[in-house]
Amino acid sequence: MTRQLPKKDVVIIGLGWTGSIMANELAEEGLDVVAIERGPWRDTATDYPPNYVQDELRYRIRHELFLQPDQTTFTFRNKMDQRALPIRSWGAFMPPNGVGGGGVHWNAETWRFLPSDFVLRTHLTQRYGARFLPTDMTIQDWGITYDELEPHYDRFEYLCGTSGTAGNLKGEIKEGGNPFEGPRSRPYPNPAQQQPFSHTLFAKGARELGYKPFPQPSGNMSQAYTNPLGVRLGPCTYCGFCEWFGCANYSKASPQTTILPVLVRRRNFQVRDQSEVTRINVDSSGKRATGVTFVDTSGTEWEQPADLVILSAYTVFNVQLLLLSGIGKPYDPVANQGVIGRNFTHQTISDVTSFFDPAKFTFNPFIASGSIGMCIDEFNGDNFDHGPHGFVGGGYMGQVQTNGRPIQTTPTPPGTPKWGAKWKQAVRESYQSSLKPGTGVHGSMYSYRDVYLDLDPTYQDRFKRPLMRITMDFHDNELKQNAFLTDKFAEIFQAMGARQVVKEYRKGPYDITDYQTTHLCGGAVMGTDPKTSAINRYLQSWDVPNLFVMGASGFPQNAGYNPTGTLAALAFWSAQAIRSRYLKSPGPLVHA
């Protein structure tokens, strides 16, 4: 029997970055807010303290902070004519779980997308002609511009204390920053982090080749910082346990270190952890959400009525809840109709491992942070002429070496035996004299008609709900892009003086077992046309106007950057629209 809870003004599904931002914005507005989180409450000193967080086996290998696939998982296939099978151990991406969401375990690489990324189809069509794009590529404009989003990028960066060097201040190009970035209204709140030797050497090599390297914008603090909410962060210690780990030193921007201390003091905010939302309830008209149903760890089913529903779970779960709740038309790739599940994307990552003379180079790779790194942006988005190359898209690339952790940092030159005395000797020689960036080439993945999400016809979760089915493969455009970018990347390591450079191209088919990034995007995308988008430019559902869908599930395609800066800026943008317009007159904010 479902038990009924008293009605709230707002129910938030998932308390990660966007859930925390929305909760704080709407609670500040005076609304009575409850957040329902599938995973546990998490805090620095109790969940990832400095005396055991540096446990690579526990957190990296055994995935301590992530969703456990036996709680719920997805099925996967490359092609539409294959049978999808359930993922039993995470590989290509890492679904977060628990309060703070992905904001706990991320590296804190805090990028902005390029102005042209938001008007991608228009921009590429104007520059190269419509026929330059592959026919099955379904990229589209976002319905929002960089200039509209800029103040909200700024808010997120100041919330986080992002460390970086501005490259474009109000249109003026600044030495030492990224000259390709959109204009920013003010500098980063903190100076860039210090860069270890390998990173400065990369910058030198890049400059010699004519590029303009700059420090990666980082949510790891270069110095102590107090954010506009009054929450304090400490300086990063460069311990190299960032991605996959929580930060023990209050040095990495996360909901825990930036918003939650203020949020939990608000009397009109409540969180229910260890509670999984199983559906969004809609009234008989199908046009109005009445709240959500969730199940706690005792198996009790609860209904939480609310006037406003914020869906802010991980990309795939956002899409799954929409499909299971019957909100929006499910995407049908054959008929090319429907929107829920459409334009699902990931990232196109590749790397280069380079070996230097141990007598001349000592890199100390363990001196690192999650977002440390020197990057170049010459080959991102449409920063270069794609005409001669026959593909679109791109990515940043950089010496972004985030750690030298012992289990996984065992570089050996090609030809080294896989075990035994010779392997040990090679690891010993190479550990401090080889380089392997975490995500060296961080390429975009654009959207295609046959890459999508739908409900699996065979496999179910513990509630007998169908699992989500991922159908995803690389297309030639991305593989060409990656080959081009990886070659350019390798040239820089040659210029640095490497004696051997090993290119590790991204190749098809898409491999669900090989980690790329956790940047799954799309499936409930934003746009200007309800026929090709699930949500409008304010992240409001076209079908159910009192439902707003946060996160990267709204990206119509993925750019060559990490998504967190953009999805957080979109949350602030959406919150502003709700506070300034929606609450005064609840209903559609865009009439299409």
Place this chain on the structure above:
Amino acid sequence: MREGLGKRCATLAAGAAAIALAVPLRAADHPGSRQNFANIERGRYMAVAADCAACHTDPHASSAYSGGRPIETPFGSVLAANITPDRDTGIGSWTDEQFDTAVRLGKLPDGKRLYPAMPYPYYTKMSKEDVLAIRAYLNTVPPVHNDVDSNQLPFPFNIRSAMWFWDALYFNPGEFQADGAQSAEWNRGAYLVEGPGHCQACHTPKSFLGGDKTRQPLEGYSIQAWFAPNITNDESRGLGHWSNTDITDFLKKGHNRIAGAAGPMGEEIADSSSQLTDADLTSMAVYLKTRPGQSPAGTRLAANDSMMVAGAAIYQDLCSACHRGDGHGVAYLIPDLATSSAVASREPTSLIRVVLRGAQTVATKDEPTGPSMPSFGWQLTDAQVAAVATYVRNSWGHAAPALTSGAVHSARERLAERTD
């Protein structure tokens, strides 16, 4: 409850009317009048300054001041009384004089004596006006029916009449007398610290019978498995290195450039001092900075002492990431062990406790972060805790005797019995 309120209104109205006849004042000007907003507001503020809620509000109850919270003493627990205006189980039927006698003289209306878990030895210094203002304020809180049997002490401490003996030994009744040689600010600070603030209740060493060692005021005392540190101006153990702003920030925000408050002091800041005016906090700082400390500087252990060598290694390995290699931490976030004299306290109770069990610092409106120290008790042996604590207590200018594994071992056993 509604009926109770009605009765109370009638009583008060009758009292106010009687006084109005006798004294040519507007009824609302009388301190006891329910219309006298200024007096009720003064009482609310003084109830905060006296931190009545710390004991009389059970954090697990939904109602304020309804009592029942166990107050830990070295002799056993005393349950705080219900001080809501409920006539049967609270103080609704007391006269103002009876209230004043309880607060300032430690005697109940039936003549029985209070235990000094109720800090009447300090409240006695309060002015009658302030005490009656508190009464006026308490008259405005919702009456709650909650019958509390305060006396939970074991024999022989449960014999209340024995308290006359204690009072004779330790209780010096009498209102605070201003020192004409000092500024008004200093006198206000002295009044708040010694009277309503009852800082000595925790911070002054006690005799074996729980009476203040009056020759060592504010020089620190172990309470509730913490050590309430020396808060005199003592350079080596007290607030000698703290500026007035350091003190007011600590009391207002729970954090300053040197320290963060946890445990009972964190509660005090949340319930009381964070809500006081800046002027009052400054006056308390001015007064505290004039309190003479008496502890000798002590002898520093040599850096090559084997415990210091081991402690330094543990510090580098486990502590330096947050507290930094130079011990200075991060202002308002990670305590500055190098500047904090509390780490070199006469008794190392708090330091050992925080290392073994960790601590959650208080979050306040001004400093919402509330960072935590993680627990190292599962990781470090008694000898290792002793070594690292000894190292901290003998570095950066601090000096204190070496700790033994045995001391850590017994602290570990005592903490194992505690849930706080």
